[in-house]
Amino acid sequence: MSKQVLIVDDSRVSRMLVRAFLEEKRPNWAFTEASTGQEAIDLAERETFDLVTLDVNMPGMSGLAAGERILQLRPDARVVVLTANVQSTVRQRAEALGMRFLQKPITEATIERLLDIVGL
Amino acid sequence: MTEMLSPLQHDALCEIFNISVGQSAAAMSGLVGEEVSLSVPAMRFCGLDELNERAGMNHWRRVDAVTQHFRGSFEGEALLMFPDEDGIELARMMLDVLPEASTEFDQLVSDALGEIGNVLLNACLSALADLMGEEFEYSLPALCSGRARDVLEQRTADKASPVLFLHIQFLLEEQRIEGYLAFLMNLPSLDGLRVGVDRFLGHLGAALGE
Numbered sequence: 001m002s003k004q005v006l007i008v009d010d011s012r013v014s015r016m017l018v019r020a021f022l023e024e025k026r027p028n029w030a031f032t033e034a035s036t037g038q039e040a041i042d043l044a045e046r047e048t049f050d051l052v053t054l055d056v057n058m059p060g061m062s063g064l065a066a067g068e069r070i071l072q073l074r075p076d077a078r079v080v081v082l083t084a085n086v087q088s089t090v091r092q093r094a095e096a097l098g099m100r101f102l103q104k105p106i107t108e109a110t111i112e113r114l115l116d117i118v119g120l
Numbered sequence: 121m122t123e124m125l126s127p128l129q130h131d132a133l134c135e136i137f138n139i140s141v142g143q144s145a146a147a148m149s150g151l152v153g154e155e156v157s158l159s160v161p162a163m164r165f166c167g168l169d170e171l172n173e174r175a176g177m178n179h180w181r182r183v184d185a186v187t188q189h190f191r192g193s194f195e196g197e198a199l200l201m202f203p204d205e206d207g208i209e210l211a212r213m214m215l216d217v218l219p220e221a222s223t224e225f226d227q228l229v230s231d232a233l234g235e236i237g238n239v240l241l242n243a244c245l246s247a248l249a250d251l252m253g254e255e256f257e258y259s260l261p262a263l264c265s266g267r268a269r270d271v272l273e274q275r276t277a278d279k280a281s282p283v284l285f286l287h288i289q290f291l292l293e294e295q296r297i298e299g300y301l302a303f304l305m306n307l308p309s310l311d312g313l314r315v316g317v318d319r320f321l322g323h324l325g326a327a328l329g330e
Contacts, residue, residue, distance in 0.1 A: 012231050013214070058260075105150050
């Protein structure tokens, strides 16, 4: 069944990698991209997403703040923080807010792990 | 260095750096699917000109560097530096998995280098923060290119004062790609750094039942 995915990262290469590996595993899914937290929130206000991947360190709003708002708007969405900022404190905050947490780099194995933890 | 850090603090800081860079090496290995070897970490406390010469950077024609400012109870610049064409080669390896990237390599290479820096520097800084019981705030990664001396000068707040330079070389054997991961810190940050090192040593002592 098709799922709606929102990929949020200020790096275009990172968005391309997440999309390419997910598309390979789930060719029927539909993808939307955002380069800032605010853009992601604006999209989540208008559309429903089954899965959201979020970078943490982005210009303007952090990924954690954006993820918190997206979960308020779309409580059924699976939100996965996909970041290089793997300080324990960041991981704990993400998990306390109801998000899953995965460490970059974005590789095929990382995306397989992502699909495992969200169960989609 | 001896007046700045005790021999035990010096040794502990090198070990903290070594463990932290190990996280970066693991991240890089995941990125390129190849084993990454690391040199022994080196620490220097000197001026920029001396550093440029003693660290061998004056032999590089140019450098691509990704830098990130970090701030906690001490602050500084974390740098990932690639001499000559090595950064571009690494970006090419990263983009190889994206067939559509081949037509717009020139537009994507800066983004790819920035993301490589983001992944490696954050892996290192996150491990450093956890080992020292710190929480760092980071700036976004910035890409600087040019002569090594100029890049270092751009990232140093007080150019006249000596800096603490902690660096390690990593090498992708098969591709012959080398890079340097380094921290630059000015004098005012050393007190905070010493506290962090002592905290690490305190935890180590507690773990050893001392």
